[in-house]
Amino acid sequence: MAHADVDQANSPARRIGCVALIRNWRGDVLMVKHADSERGWQLPGGGAHQGEDIAAAAVREVKEETGLTVKISHAVCIDQVPASEDGASPEEINLVCDGGTVSHEQATSVPPPESARAELSEMRWTSLTDLDELTFPYQAARVRNAVRASEYGMRLPLFRLGETAPA
Numbered sequence: 001m002a003h004a005d006v007d008q009a010n011s012p013a014r015r016i017g018c019v020a021l022i023r024n025w026r027g028d029v030l031m032v033k034h035a036d037s038e039r040g041w042q043l044p045g046g047g048a049h050q051g052e053d054i055a056a057a058a059v060r061e062v063k064e065e066t067g068l069t070v071k072i073s074h075a076v077c078i079d080q081v082p083a084s085e086d087g088a089s090p091e092e093i094n095l096v097c098d099g100g101t102v103s104h105e106q107a108t109s110v111p112p113p114e115s116a117r118a119e120l121s122e123m124r125w126t127s128l129t130d131l132d133e134l135t136f137p138y139q140a141a142r143v144r145n146a147v148r149a150s151e152y153g154m155r156l157p158l159f160r161l162g163e164t165a166p167a
Contacts, residue, residue: 015090015091017095019061022070022099024102024107027147028125030102030125031043031044032044041124041134043142044062062099064113064115068106076150078094
């Protein structure tokens with residue numbers, strides 16, 4: 001789904017981004033490339049809607065962009081992105097959620113859904129060594145830090161009002 005539900009003329013002062021770290025059986029990371037190529041390759045996900053739980057937003061965005069259904073209960077990285085100097089983009093707090101590891105069968109059958117084809121131009125499984133060639137340095141650092149945190153078991157549980165997030 002395109003970000004048509006975001007009013008660019010009256011955007012919020014701070015956006016909550018909910019993206020997912022999803023790995024295949026080899027340890028490669030699922031990356032998506034938006035049709036707006038200026039954004040480069042990034043983890044699947046997007047912004048939470050007003051009042052939407054972080055886990056639910058990540059699950060929804062991953063499903064919309066990749067067709068995969070993932071279970072989200074933890075975050076592995078929080079990355080703050082300042083507002084753009086020209087005022088075109090608000091400050092962002094991006095939560096990288098742990099989308100787990102998919103099987104060989106799931107990984108080889110991940111075409112973007114028809115509904116995402118206007119927003120996404122490509123999807124691919126990427127090794128950590130290829131990140132620098134595909135994405136902006138801050139995106140590569142975000143992915144590497146999320147992978148490292150996940151591998152070391154440094155996961156933050158997602159809660160809503162002190163209770164486990166429902167996604």
